[in-house]
Amino acid sequence: MSEHLVDARGHRCPVPSLRLRKAMEGLAPGVRITLLATDPMARIDVPYLMADLGGTVCDVKEQDGILTITVETGAVPTG
Known part of the structure; x- marks a missing residue:
């Protein structure tokens, strides 16, 4: 199983959510x-995106000012 990592450190909203959304495509x-x-x-935007x-948001951790948010893709929405 390959690991999917999106590094959006140093970027302000909405860039982290946009990068996550792009990574989920396909x-x-x-x-x-x-x-x-x-x-x-x-921490607020990602649950709304999911x-x-x-x-699904599976896990949220914060250490030294860095959020690590693990999500799981769902069914691809239609329409």
């Missing part, structure tokens, strides 16, 4: 992606 449901972000708004895309 991935099958159930794939896990880890987002690294320093913008605290990612709700829109049918995905």
Whole structure:
């Protein structure tokens, strides 16, 4: 299983969510992606993004000002 990592450290909102969304394009449901972000708004924005895309936030950790957010892709929305 390949690891998917999106490094958006140093970028302000909405860049972390946009990069995560781009990384999710074309991935099958159930794939896990880890987002690294320093913008605290990612803690709020990513769950909204996952709700829109049918995905799940699996884990959120913060250490030394770096958020590590693990998400799982959901079914690809239609329409």
